[in-house]
Amino acid sequence: MPLTFWASRQTQRPIWQLKERRAGTVGGGMWMAWLQPCCSAPPNAQPQSRNSIGSRPAGRGEPGRRPLLPCCFLAAQSVSAPLGPLPLRLPPRRPRPRKKRSPFKAPSLGRALISACIRTSVSPQNPASSLPIAMSDHPDRANPFSIVLGTRESQLAMWQTKHVLGLLQQHHPETDFTIKGMTTTGDQILNVALNKVGTKALFTKELEVALELGEVDLIVHSLKDVPTTLPEGMVLGATVEREDPRDVVIMAPKWVEQGILRLEDLPKGSVLGTSSVRRTAQLKRRFPGLLFHDIRGNLNTRFAKLDAPDSPYDAILLAYAGVHRLEWDHRISQILEPEQMQHAVGQGAIGIEIREGDAKIQTYLECLNHKPTQLRTFCERAFMRRLEGGCSVPLGVWTELRPKEQGSAVQVLKFVGSVCALDGSDEIVSELEVELGGEDHQHHLELAQGLGLQLADSLIEKGARVILDSIKVHNK
Incomplete structure (x- = not known):
């Protein structure tokens, strides 16, 4: 139920007319306001004295006594139990010249209190049972x-x-x-x-x-x-909903003019630009003759660095999703399949x-919310969380969600995951899948999470912990 905001016991001012009072004992500014539920008090409510912070006597236009709540307390915490009278002492009013103030130009503390209280609702049976901060x-x-x-x-x-x-x-x-x-x-x-x-x-x-x-x-x-x-x-x-998660190769114009569009066709010693340790580690293992240099910046910046006449890069590696969303598809030379690079x-x-x-x-x-995408990414994130991965750990994944049989309502979530050494010298890969039957999406999420954790444990059993520990030492 909505609340009416009162600036004092004597006046009925809207919340934006609140005046700041300074308490000398506290040494700082302090906002005080009362929140009045727009409903009658419960039939069994006991009258309270005028001096009680938890009450306010009937005033101009008021049908009767109504419980009041100090908004500074509401802003401090979310309350789940009824509030009784609070032992708060108001500082004496200091006369100040009146100023016209825009409704949302109150001092910062006042703004915080308004934000915490302006959409609060109170139940007549339990005035403080639900006080969300919207x-x-x-x-x-x-x-x-x-x-x-x-x-x-x-x-x-x-x-x-x-x-x-x-x-x-x-x-x-x-x-x-x-x-x-x-x-x-x-x-x-x-x-x-x-x-x-x-x-x-x-x-x-x-x-x-x-x-x-x-x-x-x-x-x-x-x-x-x-x-x-x-x-x-x-x-x-x-x-x-997810875009194609694969990675792509963007060749420098000099190689495109010669018809060289694949990594396999680049000469030994060619330089690839990427800021991803995952891409670097996986491609070092598959293409040991290529070199890798870091490249940072947004897509436009990276394309400019690649196309510059004195560019050190022969190609750059990017995610297909970003290239496609910004309509640079015509620059894509090669899309890397999961066998070449896991995303x-x-x-x-x-x-x-x-x-x-x-x-x-x-x-x-x-x-x-796209449920198939949520299932796949839920599984991947559980896998990464178990292995304590991040941008400094070369983890690769590939997930597929497909029907078990043609026309079947049962789906199969397939998950392939890998951990690769930074120099590409070693890589551990594992693959698992789980069937998702029925229509209980929450249960499917639990199964997807379990699949990710199980695959991570499988990699650890195969020796992934040795690679992960060496990466931690390298990054220190």
Whole structure:
């Protein structure tokens, strides 16, 4: 049930007319407000004295006594039990000249309290039984009641976010959606190889901070950039249908003019540009005569480096999904099959991260979740989590979801995974599959996770732990 906001016991001012009071005993600013449920008090409610913080006597236009809650307490924590009178002492009012203030231009603490309380609802039987914080009404926004999608500012990230926004608008045309772009740590560090940066969440940390603070309502990620263990209070709300997860070769123009389009045809000593240790390790094993140099930047930057007259690269390696989404398909020279290179965990999929328990946003995302993609990536991420992998570990995966027989309702999830030494000298590969019968998607997710964990254990039994330990020593 909605709440009415009171600025004092004597006046009935809307929340945006709250005045700041400073408590000398605390040495800082302090916002006080009372939240009045727009309902009558329960029949068995006992009258309370005027001096009790937990009550307020009937005033102008009030039908009777109603329980009041201090909003500063609501902003501090989520409450699951009824609140009694709270021993809070108000500082004396200090006369101040009145100023006209925009509804959403309150000081920062006041803004936080408004955000925490403005959409709170209270049950008459248990006024404090459910106090969710709906930060989608963040007061710093031009339209505080829109849904804001957070993303990186790169061209590919923006394409993916606009794609998600378009899908949301198709299913929810009555809702206002906006995009907020940000620069992450991974976007800023361009002169160091990713495996040497020495931290996880390179492309997600700043976005997750904004999500926690309520500046955005959801984050659109390339799923391969998302750590397998999310921060506390964050979950993946949906997984959008996956693009082709394979990797591709982009040859330099000089080789294309000569008709050389495959890695097998490049002369010994040719240089391939990639920032992925997985691609480097797997191709070193298959093409020991080729050299590998790091290359960073967005797709346009990498294409420019490859096409420069003095370019050191004979070809670059990229994910097909990004090249296709930005309409660079005409530059693809070769698509690498799973036998040549297994792709990264989550590659080609778009993951949407939200706050845990945010039922409103979760409802909006139900139309976007692609169950086959979710099953495959769920399996891959469980595999990676068990092996403690990341951008510094050359893990390769390949998943397929197919019917057991033609026309059969039972599906088979096949999973191939590998761990490769950094120099390509050793590689351990294993393959497993599991049948998915019935229509219980949650049970299918559990089976997919179990398959990923089982495959990881299979690699460890074959000696993968030795490779993983050597990689950890190398990265220190």
